[in-house]
Structure formats: structure tokens, C-alpha cells
Amino acid sequence: MQDNRTKSQKFKELAEKRVNKVLNGIRLIENLSNRNNYEYTKEEADKMIREIETGVRNMKARFQGSGASKQRFKF
Numbered sequence: 001m002q003d004n005r006t007k008s009q010k011f012k013e014l015a016e017k018r019v020n021k022v023l024n025g026i027r028l029i030e031n032l033s034n035r036n037n038y039e040y041t042k043e044e045a046d047k048m049i050r051e052i053e054t055g056v057r058n059m060k061a062r063f064q065g066s067g068a069s070k071q072r073f074k075f
Contacts, residue, residue, distance in 0.1 A: 026052075044075065 005013070029048065032038050051073045058071065 047075070048073070 003010075029052075032040070033045070051071065055071060
């Protein structure tokens with residue numbers, strides 16, 4: 001079976017799905033800020049935020065042509 005989509009079309013389709021998935025994930029993480037349901041320290045919240053920011057910086061670097069290492073979050 002041949003895929004007749006252009007590279008640009010493939011990029012746009014995948015980008016839309018993946019960005020929406022990330023945005024949904026961020027909304028789910030936002031839910032963790034509800035102190036009625038969860039208990040956490042400022043340090044724990046700051047660590048999550050730093051890891052997400054590092055991931056965004058790595059993604060930006062890849063789009064600007066420089067490499068970035070894969071990261072995984074863990075407390």
C-alpha cells in the first residue's frame with residue numbers, strides 16, 4: 001500500500017495529534033494542583049515544572065537544528 005501524502009501533510013497530521021495530546025496532558029497535570037484532592041510540596045511541584053520546561057527547551061533545540069537528549073521524569 002502506497003502512502004500518497006506529502007511529507008508536509010504527514011507532518012501537519014502528526015503535529016496536530018501530538019500537540020493536542022501534550023495540551024491534554026498539561027491539563028491533566030494542572031488538575032494535580034487541586035489541594036482538596038492532592039498533597040504535595042512546593043519542591044515537588046517545582047521539579048515537575050522544571051522537567052516540563054526542560055522538555056520544551058529540548059524540543060525547541062531540535063527544531064532549531066541542534067540535538068537534544070531524551071529525558072524521563074521520576075521523583
